[in-house]
Amino acid sequence: MAKKTLSAIGTASDGIARTPSKSQKAFNALIARIEKRRAALAEWEVFGADFQRRFNEEFTPLLGRFNAVRVELVHRLDQAYDTKGLTKVERRTIGELITHIAGKLMASIDDPAIAELHQRYRTHDPEAEAAALDDRRRMLEAVFGASIADDVDLDSPDDVMRYVREQTHQQYEREREHQEARENYHANRKKSPKREAAEERARAEQAEVHLSIREVYRKLASALHPDREIDPVERERKAALMQRVNIAYASRSLLDLLEIQLELEHIDQAALDNISEDRLKRWNTILKEQLSDLEMELGEVELGFLIKSRMNPALVVSPKNVKRALTATINDIRETIKGFEQYVRVVDDGRGLKPWLKQMKWHLAEI
Template identity: 45%
Template sequence: MTKPHLRAISIDDTEQEVPLSPAQKKFNDLIKQIGKRRAGLAEWENAMADFQKKYVDQFVPLDRELQELNGKLVRRLHEAWPQKGLTKGERTMLSEMIADMAHRLLGKQDDPELKLIYNQHSASDYDREAEEELHEVKQVIEEMLDIDLGDDLSSATPEEIMQKMEAMLEQREQEEMATAQAREERRASRKKSPRQRAAEVKLESERIELSQSIRAVYRKLASALHPDREPDAAERDRKTQLMQQVNQAYEKNDLLRLLELQLELEHIDQNALNGISAERLKHYNQILKEQLLELDQELSHVELHFKQVYGMPPYARVSPKGIVRDLNKEMSWMREDGKALRAALASFADVQQIKAWLKQERRQGF
């Protein structure tokens, strides 16, 4: 069962003798803004599906191939390093390059042989450096956030430290919220002024009115679509699926979707939309504002989640149209890197080629 094609909701002034009121204009604007956010979410959903497929099918194998080629290059240069024909300066430069390349590779993979090569050329110890770096990260986090991560993280990865930090911050936030709630409850239990009581009554009354406005739309749809009242099996199945859509929209307070379904199923017409009372329109606009805010929050969450999953910094600018394009660019650069690495590996059996390569690297500012 496919969803019905939903017609656009708007208040039309072409058949009215007077121009639209500010509330009617606001209604139309909110509907338009919600439509843009919906389209944005749909665009993100489609773009992420394309990105994920390309990332798994093409990027991951390319990245793995580059790591293997770089690993071979480090080993080839390590073998060439003690050979005759290299000057002392060239050997020093080559040693620095081997250490740098090995260190970058060890950040992505645990390779005991690469660690030995790195240790030899850096005159250091990779495992000790990693342990010291973790200790520094832990210390900075504890000082910045005033928390104690404990002493059981000696063998943890930076990701595990961050996970523990996030768990502790979440626990602290829950405790602070519980404390604030308890404080608010104590404050609420004190005697309230007449003005405070009047404000609370007004707020509760508005909340009930908003709830009743959206419930009225829901009831009309539910009454017309109730499957138990339909004797025909096929029509009963159609109404059951439509009723599921109505229920989902009602649970989310999705007023626009309910109105769209009403219009599509001809339970309201354009004249009814044009004639929504000022009081009901006020309630509708408030519900639509909240709906728009929720969609904005959902869009922000989708973008942030994408950046977290693919290791991008929180401040990185991303868009549905750009993520696949940028991935294609990066893979193009990776293919060029792979071509250059294969050519280098094919020629590095000759020490003269290594000398020429070092000279070129020096010119490029290594």
């Protein structure tokens, strides 16, 4: 049986165009937005398989090679530090290179030897370090629109994104707790008759909302209960449909339940066009909750791809942009590995070490 989707309601009657009511307009808008979010999630799911394959087969091995060649360079520089004929400036440049590269490595791998070299060559300039750290923190805070704590490792994109995600979730929880506290405060206050009446109406409306989705569920459950079916083929079909119904009801997905009713021809477009305003309002309340859940799920999916692809957080997160970002990241790492392999050869050879150190002194931040 082909899956059916809801069409806009209240736009035509017996072939004659008409203006939908306010509740019908809201219903149509919610359905359209939910379908858009569903389509986006489906697109990410299809895209995710190819993305994960490339991530595992291309990016992960390259990252391992990149870390390995950086580790090798740090050790070669450490060995070159005592080379005869080097000036104090050149030795200081070697120390700065070791500190810089080792610092970045420590954000990716756990290597005690690299940590020891970083500590040994590190020159402590509290004011300069604090100023540089503050600049980077302000830049990241401007991008994400959130404060970043002092203990977050700004050299690790994963740590920064994880912290931002945790802060967003905590902010949501604080707002929810604040709202609950306000509701509890008002609930414990002596209420005026007018307020008690308003709260009673709100409770009644919430109960009606629950009953609305339960009513649809019970009608489907009654029609699809597989134990009442004698024919084994039909019993299997109903069992599969009942599984969809149960999943939809558990997630409060009114849209899925209505679409199953359409598939089974329990309702048709004419019936939907004539749903009462009161029922539509209750349905719209449920659909708003479903839309909110979908938007939260979509946000989590997009954030995951943003972190893995290492794309610019200021860009729109879409499969096209994520694919482009991953490709750019893979190509950048390949080229960077070639550069670091050349650095290792230069340091090993020794004859080009002095000119190379002079050049690297001015390009330290770029490696």
